[in-house]
Amino acid sequence: MTRKVYGACPHDCPDTCGVITEVANGRAVKFYGDPNHPITKSWLCAKVRPYLDHVYHPNRLQFPLRRVGAKGSGQWQRISWDEALGEIGRRWREIIAQYGAAAILPYSYSGTLGLVQMSAASSRFWNRLGASQLERAICGAAAEFAVEMTLGARHSQPYDHVQHSKLVIIWGHNPVSTAPHFMPFLRAAQRNGTQVVVIDPRRTRTAVGADWHIAPKPTTDGALALGLAHIIVQEGLHDEEWLRAYTVGWPELRARLVEYPPQRVAQITGVAAEEIVKLARLYATTQPALIKIADGLQRNRMGGQTVRAICALPALTAQYGQRGGGLAYSTSGYLKWDGRSLKHWPDCPPPGRVVNMNRLGAALLGEVTNPPIMSLFVFGSNPAAIAPHAGKVVAGLRRDDLFTVVHELFMTDTAVYADIVLPATSQLEQTDLHKAYGHTLLSYNAPAIPPLGEAKSNWDLMRLLAAEMGFREPWLQQTPDEVIAEVLAGTAAINPALKGITLERLKTEGSVALHLETAVPFADLRFPTASGKVELYCQRLGAQELDPLPGYEPASDDGTDDGQPLNGRFSPDLALTLISAAAHHFVTSTFANSVAMLLHEGEPFIEIHPQDAARRGVAQGDKVVVANGRSACEFVAKVTDAVRPGVVAAPKGRWSQHQGNGRNVNWLTSDALGDMAGQSTFHSNTVWVWKREA
Numbered sequence: 001m002t003r004k005v006y007g008a009c010p011h012d013c014p015d016t017c018g019v020i021t022e023v024a025n026g027r028a029v030k031f032y033g034d035p036n037h038p039i040t041k042s043w044l045c046a047k048v049r050p051y052l053d054h055v056y057h058p059n060r061l062q063f064p065l066r067r068v069g070a071k072g073s074g075q076w077q078r079i080s081w082d083e084a085l086g087e088i089g090r091r092w093r094e095i096i097a098q099y100g101a102a103a104i105l106p107y108s109y110s111g112t113l114g115l116v117q118m119s120a121a122s123s124r125f126w127n128r129l130g131a132s133q134l135e136r137a138i139c140g141a142a143a144e145f146a147v148e149m150t151l152g153a154r155h156s157q158p159y160d161h162v163q164h165s166k167l168v169i170i171w172g173h174n175p176v177s178t179a180p181h182f183m184p185f186l187r188a189a190q191r192n193g194t195q196v197v198v199i200d201p202r203r204t205r206t207a208v209g210a211d212w213h214i215a216p217k218p219t220t221d222g223a224l225a226l227g228l229a230h231i232i233v234q235e236g237l238h239d240e241e242w243l244r245a246y247t248v249g250w251p252e253l254r255a256r257l258v259e260y261p262p263q264r265v266a267q268i269t270g271v272a273a274e275e276i277v278k279l280a281r282l283y284a285t286t287q288p289a290l291i292k293i294a295d296g297l298q299r300n301r302m303g304g305q306t307v308r309a310i311c312a313l314p315a316l317t318a319q320y321g322q323r324g325g326g327l328a329y330s331t332s333g334y335l336k337w338d339g340r341s342l343k344h345w346p347d348c349p350p351p352g353r354v355v356n357m358n359r360l361g362a363a364l365l366g367e368v369t370n371p372p373i374m375s376l377f378v379f380g381s382n383p384a385a386i387a388p389h390a391g392k393v394v395a396g397l398r399r400d401d402l403f404t405v406v407h408e409l410f411m412t413d414t415a416v417y418a419d420i421v422l423p424a425t426s427q428l429e430q431t432d433l434h435k436a437y438g439h440t441l442l443s444y445n446a447p448a449i450p451p452l453g454e455a456k457s458n459w460d461l462m463r464l465l466a467a468e469m470g471f472r473e474p475w476l477q478q479t480p481d482e483v484i485a486e487v488l489a490g491t492a493a494i495n496p497a498l499k500g501i502t503l504e505r506l507k508t509e510g511s512v513a514l515h516l517e518t519a520v521p522f523a524d525l526r527f528p529t530a531s532g533k534v535e536l537y538c539q540r541l542g543a544q545e546l547d548p549l550p551g552y553e554p555a556s557d558d559g560t561d562d563g564q565p566l567n568g569r570f571s572p573d574l575a576l577t578l579i580s581a582a583a584h585h586f587v588t589s590t591f592a593n594s595v596a597m598l599l600h601e602g603e604p605f606i607e608i609h610p611q612d613a614a615r616r617g618v619a620q621g622d623k624v625v626v627a628n629g630r631s632a633c634e635f636v637a638k639v640t641d642a643v644r645p646g647v648v649a650a651p652k653g654r655w656s657q658h659q660g661n662g663r664n665v666n667w668l669t670s671d672a673l674g675d676m677a678g679q680s681t682f683h684s685n686t687v688w689v690w691k692r693e694a
């Protein structure tokens, strides 16, 4: 007898696929895409198709472990859950007595994106405890902020509206790998004549399938956007009437555009002036025109302003509010969970101080004081592998006086340094509710199998921790379904998008579409900003001492470790810019311990342009050192013109424990913050490359 269980893919991906697990005798035997899901349409990506290998991976952690050797030595002793919780409670009570609860830092991110296992589990208990707050700025903080400041909300076209677009500019985004279910819609549109332009310093899988690939220097896209705007205005291709009616600050922006003639923009971006002119004309005369972005574009020091400048283009050409036109970024703004019912703020002590997750290493090493961080609790994230400046993160994790607990499915680069490791359930073993950032369906995930070994879900662990700390509030002890029901009810009271959507319906139907008045974002041309218009000039940015107009400034990394001199080790004219974008077969570091995925990805490699390789005496397949003031890592060179000269690329997500000298690409990345919202700056790091002598 097999049983079918409906669920949702929990991983950090805009598609949030509907999945079906077939279960026989308590074991999952088949796993596939839900044929009735309008986005998934029965197929899953290469990463998640063999999901049962992930769930039943021989290295799954199944029991609590206590460190017995030195930190990082890999010597463990199996303990019971009671012992583990007792030790955590005892250590925390000591820390709280001496330093206060803010000395405890929970660190979690996108292992799962569920309402219960991510959102409730990363807020309720920690708020009640009064722990430090984590500024969740590692991914798309600057773009989210820039879009909200400019347009008022993150609203985006459904994938299938691309059939109405005559032109699609995919800008610093690689959906073939990172939003795969958008691609069949795009390909269908292309067959009907839609033109596709990709703007990316790398010839990505997405760029290969485009009509035109433009490869600017990283971090210069803001100038490129302003250069396009310059030409559009100069040639009178803009819509003056629309700008006057629906924007704030058009005269000011217009004055600024004078600074961005094609020759100057060509110099900044490395894109030929003729190409810039051609793209401006194409964009302004081929409508509806859609600009599709994600977060890679803004993972640098100019990310916020870059997104602001791009947001101005659909305003110049009156593309907002058009079916198939405007900006496609994220659908997350349609449904924001009611903070009160989700997080229970009013029932908690005042929020603890905020620690930016991009500064984890620095924070552990003393940047954060009063109180210092004395305990770190990691779940749903692998900071030793995914946070910038990993050398600092690892040095922090090695601190003898830091009490570290890691709740994980696997012995990751982070878990290796824990004092206590707790086993976590996979999505097949837990209950959750998922909203997507690429579409507007809400999906219920029912548990298909019992937890492996003694694994517990994030939420069940939070319930146990709350009990251990003596917190008796019922909202800390709810079942997952009770959490979902409470948050749905609280959110429905303030957001009509949930009209008619109940837990019962979600449980029987699996996926339910949000109730939106129209699928076309900003169809009524009323923008939920302070002014009700597109804010080309944004007062609120000015108030934060940020440029209130979209602009561009050169902003490169110096490749140093917090400004420490490079001591002549690296010659400035041999510097390269390192991008570490999404790997096709991993989701950041998830699946990077799968033998099959590792075979697909091959050895840890760095892509380098033939000119740059020749200058350094590097040939195809050579072992190379990639270094800067922060660290030195080992890769194999892939010599290819898929990267533009001056740029090297090594995908994110590799585990350090699987790589050359035990250091993955994040040993090289900078923990400097971007121009807005504490954004990470992974895609614009200065490095030097040379051939490794045998």
Ligand SMILES: Nc1nc2c(c(=O)[nH]1)N[C@H]1C(S)=C(S)[C@@H](COP(=O)(O)OP(=O)(O)OC[C@H]3O[C@@H](n4cnc5c(=O)[nH]c(N)nc54)[C@H](O)[C@@H]3O)O[C@H]1N2
Binding pocket: 012, 013, 014, 110, 139, 140, 171, 172, 173, 174, 175, 177, 178, 179, 199, 200, 201, 202, 204, 216, 217, 218, 219, 220, 221, 294, 295, 296, 297, 300, 579, 580, 581, 582, 583, 584, 585, 586, 587, 588, 589, 653, 683
């Ligand atoms: N297969 C796979 N899918 C994923 C992920 C994964 O790791 N693997 N990660 C998930 C996550 S966490 C996220 S946030 C999304 C991200 O989704 P994307 O934003 O699509 O992913 P990235 O690969 O980070 O960046 C996209 C592209 O930006 C380019 N880029 C970098 N710097 C610049 C620049 O300055 N200008 C321009 N024009 N382009 C630039 C990179 O070369 C890259 O090809 O994907 C999600 N989906």
Ligand SMILES: Nc1nc2c(c(=O)[nH]1)N[C@H]1C(S)=C(S)[C@@H](COP(=O)(O)OP(=O)(O)OC[C@H]3O[C@@H](n4cnc5c(=O)[nH]c(N)nc54)[C@H](O)[C@@H]3O)O[C@H]1N2
Binding pocket: 012, 108, 109, 110, 111, 112, 117, 138, 139, 140, 295, 299, 378, 379, 380, 381, 382, 383, 386, 387, 407, 408, 409, 410, 412, 424, 425, 426, 427, 457, 458, 580, 581, 582, 587, 588, 589, 590, 652, 653, 665, 666, 669, 682, 683
């Ligand atoms: N160099 C470089 N680094 C980057 C980026 C980049 O572009 N370049 N991108 C950044 C971005 S956009 C993001 S979003 C981050 C993502 O970084 P993370 O949020 O850390 O994501 P993952 O690497 O997927 O690690 C998630 C971990 O959670 C575990 N996990 C999964 N489900 C559960 C669960 O239910 N409970 C518990 N306790 N654990 C679970 C998984 O086993 C995995 O080890 O990485 C960032 N790092």
Ligand code: SF4
Binding pocket: 009, 010, 011, 012, 013, 014, 015, 016, 017, 044, 045, 046, 047, 048, 049, 180, 181, 587
């Ligand atoms: S990672 Fe994305 S494309 Fe793959 S199954 Fe999950 S939601 Fe679907």
Ligand SMILES: [Mo]
Binding pocket: 012, 138, 139, 140, 295
């Ligand atoms: Mo992300």
